[in-house]
Amino acid sequence: MENFSALPLVVLAEKFAALPGIGMKTAQRLAYAVMEMPEKDVQAFADAILGAKKHIHDCPVCQNLTEQALCPICSSAKRDHATVCVVEGPKDVAAIERTNEYHGVYHVLHGLISPLDGVRPEDLRINALLDRIREGGISELIMATNPSVEGEATAMYLSRLCKPLGVRVTRLAFGLPVGGVIEYTDSVTLFRALSNRSEM
Amino acid sequence: MENFSALPLVVLAEKFAALPGIGMKTAQRLAYAVMEMPEKDVQAFADAILGAKKHIHDCPVCQNLTEQALCPICSSAKRDHATVCVVEGPKDVAAIERTNEYHGVYHVLHGLISPLDGVRPEDLRINALLDRIREGGISELIMATNPSVEGEATAMYLSRLCKPLGVRVTRLAFGLPVGGVIEYTDSVTLFRALSNRSEM
Numbered sequence: 001m002e003n004f005s006a007l008p009l010v011v012l013a014e015k016f017a018a019l020p021g022i023g024m025k026t027a028q029r030l031a032y033a034v035m036e037m038p039e040k041d042v043q044a045f046a047d048a049i050l051g052a053k054k055h056i057h058d059c060p061v062c063q064n065l066t067e068q069a070l071c072p073i074c075s076s077a078k079r080d081h082a083t084v085c086v087v088e089g090p091k092d093v094a095a096i097e098r099t100n101e102y103h104g105v106y107h108v109l110h111g112l113i114s115p116l117d118g119v120r121p122e123d124l125r126i127n128a129l130l131d132r133i134r135e136g137g138i139s140e141l142i143m144a145t146n147p148s149v150e151g152e153a154t155a156m157y158l159s160r161l162c163k164p165l166g167v168r169v170t171r172l173a174f175g176l177p178v179g180g181v182i183e184y185t186d187s188v189t190l191f192r193a194l195s196n197r198s199e200m
Numbered sequence: 201m202e203n204f205s206a207l208p209l210v211v212l213a214e215k216f217a218a219l220p221g222i223g224m225k226t227a228q229r230l231a232y233a234v235m236e237m238p239e240k241d242v243q244a245f246a247d248a249i250l251g252a253k254k255h256i257h258d259c260p261v262c263q264n265l266t267e268q269a270l271c272p273i274c275s276s277a278k279r280d281h282a283t284v285c286v287v288e289g290p291k292d293v294a295a296i297e298r299t300n301e302y303h304g305v306y307h308v309l310h311g312l313i314s315p316l317d318g319v320r321p322e323d324l325r326i327n328a329l330l331d332r333i334r335e336g337g338i339s340e341l342i343m344a345t346n347p348s349v350e351g352e353a354t355a356m357y358l359s360r361l362c363k364p365l366g367v368r369v370t371r372l373a374f375g376l377p378v379g380g381v382i383e384y385t386d387s388v389t390l391f392r393a394l395s396n397r398s399e400m
């Protein structure tokens with residue numbers, strides 16, 4: 001049986017498959033979809049990919065992605081610059097902004113400490129955070145890393161590093177998710193919900 | 201609350217979301233993934249998109265995607281050029297080739313007749329198929345369109361059009377999928393499996 005596949009299509013499918021959560025089957029479907037797009041849409045797609053990478057850089061203060069010299073949050077006078085929410089990645093900033101309830105600023109670590117994956121503290125934006133604290137004006141760090149082993153370890157590591165610099169370090173609350181069902185909640189979460197119970 | 205999203209990232213997410221089966225949430229995840237890719241990988245991704253569209257065209261005979269003047273299947277002396285399998289799209293050619301059991305050639309319609317979606321017979325590569333039949337040398341057309349309303353209608357339409365030209369027109373068999381369970385099989389499939397039963 002001959003190789004019937006057109007090579008550039010295979011190459012494109014492999015690029016799609018390199019993206020997170022995209023398997024080879026979905027990647028092939030996407031490659032075929034690109035083939036069916038009009039020429040100008042294909043060009044616009046390629047331009048969007050290059051444009052995003054070219055025009056977006058890390059904010060020199062909070063390390064979040066931005067296309068401006070200083071990101072809109074860091075440059076806003078309406079935000080509380082004394083409170084810094086420390087997160088793993090830009091996606092977490094977007095999630096917390098969606099609550100519309102947080103008025104402080106952020107610090108994006110661009111990863112979590114994970115010795116198994118070879119991610120050491122020096123691979124994260126920790127020095128930039130320490131510099132911000134040393135410059136003064138920051139009173140509280142909210143550790144908003146995921147409730148995973150790596151997230152907990154990173155929060156703990158940063159807490160030990162930053163507390164001696166005279167800032168208050170807090171952690172997101174753990175407990176039942178809103179709308180959750182006690183019967184189906186894992187025991188660790190249930191234990192956390194019990195120990196953090198509040199007066200009614 | 202300020203708009204914290206970097207615009208080129210939103211543009212890129214929208215491009216991903218325009219692909220089939222990719223929702224806005226997945227699209228955002230993919231856009232962030234592109235941001236985390238090294239510069240050269242991003243360039244290679246954009247090149248693959250443009251390259252696929254630029255170097256691949258429709259085979260002048262079977263209308264399948266190819267980067268050669270004539271596709272490998274149409275130009276192969278090992279294939280039976282008297283048997284033409286008529287399919288909706290290039291994905292179907294790939295699926296049938298994977299069986300390693302079909303040795304004829306193909307004709308890709310690039311769609312199915314669907315009045316509800318505004319797809320008329322003249323929007324498909326039907327004239328190219330009629331030209332192939334009129335040129336002679338084709339003895340059988342195998343209608344391998346999906347067992348959907350549109351697939352059935354297209355097969356029926358083509359059958360009426362092509363039979364008068366003196367070719368045998370056949371349809372893929374319907375029945376239980378291999379590994380299927382009778383209990384969970386829909387009644388239409390079960391009816392087809394019953395009426396097409398064979399001697400043991």
